[in-house]
Amino acid sequence: MTNALSRLLETRDWLLADGATGTNLFNMGLTSGDAPELWNEEHPDRIKKLYKFAVDSGSDLFLTNSFGGNASRLKLHNAGHRARELSRISAEIGREVADAAGRTVIVAGSVGPTGDIMEPVGTLSHADAVEMFHEQAEGLKEGGADVLWLETISAPEEFRAAAEGFALAGMDWCGTMSFDTAGRTMMGVTSADMVKLVEELPNPPIGFGANCGTGASDLLRTVLGFSAQGTERPVISKGNAGIPKYVDGHIHYDGTPELMADYAVLARDAGATIIGGCCGTMPEHLVAMREALETRPRQERPSLETIAAALGAFSSSKDGTEASDDGAAPRRNRRRRRG
Numbered sequence: 001m002t003n004a005l006s007r008l009l010e011t012r013d014w015l016l017a018d019g020a021t022g023t024n025l026f027n028m029g030l031t032s033g034d035a036p037e038l039w040n041e042e043h044p045d046r047i048k049k050l051y052k053f054a055v056d057s058g059s060d061l062f063l064t065n066s067f068g069g070n071a072s073r074l075k076l077h078n079a080g081h082r083a084r085e086l087s088r089i090s091a092e093i094g095r096e097v098a099d100a101a102g103r104t105v106i107v108a109g110s111v112g113p114t115g116d117i118m119e120p121v122g123t124l125s126h127a128d129a130v131e132m133f134h135e136q137a138e139g140l141k142e143g144g145a146d147v148l149w150l151e152t153i154s155a156p157e158e159f160r161a162a163a164e165g166f167a168l169a170g171m172d173w174c175g176t177m178s179f180d181t182a183g184r185t186m187m188g189v190t191s192a193d194m195v196k197l198v199e200e201l202p203n204p205p206i207g208f209g210a211n212c213g214t215g216a217s218d219l220l221r222t223v224l225g226f227s228a229q230g231t232e233r234p235v236i237s238k239g240n241a242g243i244p245k246y247v248d249g250h251i252h253y254d255g256t257p258e259l260m261a262d263y264a265v266l267a268r269d270a271g272a273t274i275i276g277g278c279c280g281t282m283p284e285h286l287v288a289m290r291e292a293l294e295t296r297p298r299q300e301r302p303s304l305e306t307i308a309a310a311l312g313a314f315s316s317s318k319d320g321t322e323a324s325d326d327g328a329a330p331r332r333n334r335r336r337r338r339g
Contacts, residue, residue, distance in 0.1 A: 253280025
């Protein structure tokens with residue numbers, strides 16, 4: 001355990017991650033459809049401000065502005081050839097901010113999905129996916145990222161390809177998937193499936209978990225699913241700040257700082273070690289989350305009823321791990337076997 005994140009985890013029983021990237025950048029003037037990664041070069045002051053939002057709000061780690069920085073997604077902006085360079089710049093800015101923080105702050109190199117569907121359903125080959133993830137990983141490594149941070153993945157094939165690409169770069173990593181379809185990812189992965197997937201990798205992540213999805217309640221139900229598998233690996237929880245609503249021409253998330261504070265302690269009590277926010281999570285949310293984690297004592301693992309009462313109803317009646325759709329009891333207390 002030599003990387004900075006592993007060392008920090010040895011001394012703490014929870015870490016506060018960062019909040020939203022897109023929401024904050026849109027508030028700075030980013031236009032829908034533009035590539036945020038181009039701002040690493042065009043507006044480095046704004047990216048530095050984004051990172052400082054997290055650090056100044058108490059985050060122990062923040063993600064770089066490189067989520068869509070792979071060749072496949074950047075080619076839509078005629079910048080596919082700049083994947084490594086733009087990722088490097090995003091990490092360099094992050095390294096500057098973290099080193100000036102006066103405390104240990106982890107620079108996590110954000111890596112999102114390729115945007116393509118992998119074979120045999122789609123056209124993206126495993127080799128090409130590995131190459132894209134490796135290229136981005138090398139850029140983030142050169143820029144000074146402490147670890148890589150795979151996020152918002154739906155397909156297990158893409159998760160495996162990313163892990164292979166990260167291994168080629170010799171980088172430690174964390175990985176999260178988005179469980180946004182009745183407790184499953186868009187490609188059908190359940191919380192139990194993800195635990196099995198992670199443990200079968202030759203280079204498993206430092207921590208794994210869930211981000212984004214439909215709402216904080218649903219995400220915590222997935223976190224409970226991870227914990228039920230008996231995993232000893234740190235679990236990551238990055239939930240959205242409420243539900244998105246279209247208000248005066250803009251997307252607004254209705255989660256208050258008070259709600260996100262409740263979410264943070266429930267996530268900790270549900271078994272998460274690294275806790276942050278995703279879409280809609282602003283600096284004021286992070287401040288409230290940090291204060292709650294520092295001052296509220298640990299409680300017993302929350303029930304689904306407790307989560308729903310605090311954060312709102314679940315978007316579906318199923319958590320994705322049921323044996324069938326005939327009302328069978330959830331299978332959270334035994335490992336799911338894949339046929």
